[in-house]
Amino acid sequence: MVDKAQDAIALLKADHRAVEALFEQFEATKGKVAKQKIANQICLELCVHAAIEEEIFYPAVKSVVEEDVYAEAHVEHDGAKVLIAEIYYGSPEDEFYDASVKVLSEMIKHHVKEEEQREGMFAQVKKSDLDLMALGEQMAAEKAELTARFKKNGIGEPETRTMKKPPRIRLGQPVA
Numbered sequence: 722m723v724d725k726a727q728d729a730i731a732l733l734k735a736d737h738r739a740v741e742a743l744f745e746q747f748e749a750t751k752g753k754v755a756k757q758k759i760a761n762q763i764c765l766e767l768c769v770h771a772a773i774e775e776e777i778f779y780p781a782v783k784s785v786v787e788e789d790v791y792a793e794a795h796v797e798h799d800g801a802k803v804l805i806a807e808i809y810y811g812s813p814e815d816e817f818y819d820a821s822v823k824v825l826s827e828m829i830k831h832h833v834k835e836e837e838q839r840e841g842m843f844a845q846v847k848k849s850d851l852d853l854m855a856l857g858e859q860m861a862a863e864k865a866e867l868t869a870r871f872k873k874n875g876i877g878e879p880e881t882r883t884m885k886k887p888p889r890i891r892l893g894q895p896v897a
Contacts, residue, residue: 728853729778729860730843736770737833744826753813760822764809767829768876769867771798773860775882781856782842785849790835790842795883797832801825802879809876816896 727735740763747759775798783791804825811818836842846853871877 727857727861729781729856730846730853732857732860732864733770733774733778733843734837736766737837740766740770740829741833744822744829747822747826756819756822757813760808760813760818763822763825764805765868765871765876767801767805767825768879769864769871771802771879772867773863774798777860777863778856781851782846782849785851786842786845790845792883793835794832794842797828797835799881799883801828801832802881804828805876806879 743759743763743766747756747763750756750759775795779791779794804821808818808821808825811821813819815821834841838844
């Protein structure tokens with residue numbers, strides 16, 4: 722059921738807290754199967770969150786936030802998506818699986834801090850006259866739809882938005 726009483730910022734902050742709890746749960750878990758289940762849930766939650774931010778929230782707030790804050794948020798999302806894909810399509814058997822989840826956690830903590838800090842994006846948006854309740858309703862509806870779709874079909878390939886072309890990356894010899 723969609724909670725229509727939540728404004729856009731409250732919805733995004735609730736997502737932040739939920740993902741933080743999942744990262745803590747991952748760190749406390751020992752079994753590889755359980756870790757992969759939690760990691761996949763983290764990836765799903767982050768993909769849904771990024772989609773509603775990028776498709777609804779960011780376009781709505783672009784004119785009321787500082788340009789560099791807006792640009793950095795998009796670039797941070799794209800950086801996280803690289804690790805999300807690596808984790809989601811990887812395995813706990815992979816040598817750097819746990820390290821990848823840890824680094825993703827640190828990236829997300831940084832991103833959340835940037836959005837939630839005193840003069841961050843959320844504070845700038847709150848000073849505007851945007852209808853955050855209407856925006857929150859729209860985001861909650863899209864979140865419910867995407868969550869159901871991703872649970873049924875998987876997250877697909879995370880889509881970057883700030884890169885003009887695929888990054889040139891060459892896979893080297895594995896670390897010994």
